[in-house]
Every structure is written in C-alpha cells, then in structure tokens.
Amino acid sequence: MFDVSILTNHKPTRDFFIAVDSDGCAFDTMEIKHKECFIPNIVNHWELQAVSKYARAASEFVNLYSRWRGVNRFPALTMAFDLLSDWDKVVERGVKMPAVPNLRRWIATESKLGNPALEAYCDTHDEPDMHLALKWSKAVNASVADIVRGVPPFPHVRESLEKGREVADILVCSATPGEALLREWAEHGVDVYPFAIAGQELGKKSEHIAMSAGGRYDPSHMLMIGDAEGDLKAAKANDALFFPINPGNEEDSWKRFYEEGMGKFVAGTYAGAYEASLIAEFKTYLPEVPPWKK
Numbered sequence: 001m002f003d004v005s006i007l008t009n010h011k012p013t014r015d016f017f018i019a020v021d022s023d024g025c026a027f028d029t030m031e032i033k034h035k036e037c038f039i040p041n042i043v044n045h046w047e048l049q050a051v052s053k054y055a056r057a058a059s060e061f062v063n064l065y066s067r068w069r070g071v072n073r074f075p076a077l078t079m080a081f082d083l084l085s086d087w088d089k090v091v092e093r094g095v096k097m098p099a100v101p102n103l104r105r106w107i108a109t110e111s112k113l114g115n116p117a118l119e120a121y122c123d124t125h126d127e128p129d130m131h132l133a134l135k136w137s138k139a140v141n142a143s144v145a146d147i148v149r150g151v152p153p154f155p156h157v158r159e160s161l162e163k164g165r166e167v168a169d170i171l172v173c174s175a176t177p178g179e180a181l182l183r184e185w186a187e188h189g190v191d192v193y194p195f196a197i198a199g200q201e202l203g204k205k206s207e208h209i210a211m212s213a214g215g216r217y218d219p220s221h222m223l224m225i226g227d228a229e230g231d232l233k234a235a236k237a238n239d240a241l242f243f244p245i246n247p248g249n250e251e252d253s254w255k256r257f258y259e260e261g262m263g264k265f266v267a268g269t270y271a272g273a274y275e276a277s278l279i280a281e282f283k284t285y286l287p288e289v290p291p292w293k294k
C-alpha cells in the first residue's frame, strides 16, 4: 500500500494533471488535528507542562497560521522548540526546551520523514531523543485515529474532483501518514477520484509530483491545489501551476476554483497575471513573524 510504485508506474489517462493536498486543503482537519491531537501530545511527551500556554501558541503559529503551515511534523516540532527557546516569557520561567540533536540531524538528512523511517532508525540506534520522537509521533497518530472523524471535505471539493477527473488525472499529495489519508478519503467517498493517495511515507510532495507526473504531462497542464507555502514550493519545483486555498477562507477559494480557476487552467489562461494575483493574495494569509514578536 505504501509503495512508490503507485506513483512511478502511473501512466497518464488524461491531458491534465491535478495534485491536491489533503489536510487544510480538501478537508478542514488542520484545526482539530493540531489543537486536539498534536499539541496535547507535544506538551505531554516533551514535558512542556510549565509553559503549556506558550507551547500551544508556538505550535499553532508554526503549523496553522504562518508561512510554515503544513510543514512535516518533525521539523515543525523543532521549530516550535526554537520559537519557545527564544520567547522571553518562557525564558523567564526558566524552562529549557528538550535537546534533540539526533532528531535535528535526522530531519536534515532523511527525505522520508515519517514513522516507518524513524522506526527503522530506532531499531538500530539507541538515542533517547529519537525514541521519544517516535513515541510522540505514534501517540499523535493514535489521537488522530481516536478523535478525528466526521470532518467532511470543504464545500465544492467533491464537485471540483468530479468535474476535474473528466479532464485530469488526480493525485492526493500530502505530508500526512498514508493510513490516515486513506481513512479520511474513504470515509467521505472521495477516494474514488484520485489515481493514488500519497502520504509522507512516499516522500515529499514535490517528489510525489515528480514521480507520478514528471515528463509525462506538459508543465502548463500540471496544477497543484494547496493551502500552504510548501504546496506552492512543491508545485514550482515541478514547474507546475498553483491554486491556493486560503487558510480561514477555504470555502470561497474552492468556489473560485470550481467556478473560475479550473476553467482557466484547462483553457490555458491560468499562468501569468491570474496565477500571480492568487498567489499574492495567498501570501497575506501566511505571516513570517509570530504575533508575540510584533
């Protein structure tokens, strides 16, 4: 199931290719996953009880309300630690962030930042920060499986996929674990639209696109739909076009895609001024400086 051959063996059946991110893009699952699943497990596993309020704010900023929105869970974790180390309120309380040297090195060198790779690493290395990272990451997945359900796709997602598949091969392209993706897409019956559902075990989003579409479609016929800067980068790394789903304004974005964006994409009038205006607007939703630093 979690094998890159589902991507590398893909043969085009349409002239166009659309990659769709899942969390916070097709589904309104970012809020519940981060606020109810990730953050309580960060506070608990990394012993941040004494600064829980700040740990929550830092994690929400990184994962939901900044240009880092949607980044993989492991770099997001160390980024939250770094923001906390640098936050005067945390320093005043004398709370030190966990030292995670091996985790930082692994993040810098491993391209498949998911539990399978981390588990394989832990099998052969006796490094406490890595074992704790794995324990935390598994606990997050258990919380997601326990808590996240009944969150349907945003309005106009199903309609867009339905209309899109007439002209395009559709790929789900996500940094979420594959098992959670399959569960969510099947729960709402939208798993019938994509030819593959690619999660973090199959590499980065840019790699998903390269493996399944690279050299097989005209770049002007390739589009990524996403809600984070990482999605934009994944698109541009493959010379693909990008359609943004604006965080907090997702319904309007999907309506715009359904009524306007998809038509322009297929007509060949998407690239240039139209795409640039959408991206400029999108960037105003994703600040670089945390609110407590202003």
Ligand SMILES: [Mg+2]
Pocket: 021, 022, 023, 024, 025, 070, 226, 227, 228
């Ligand atoms: Mg997303």
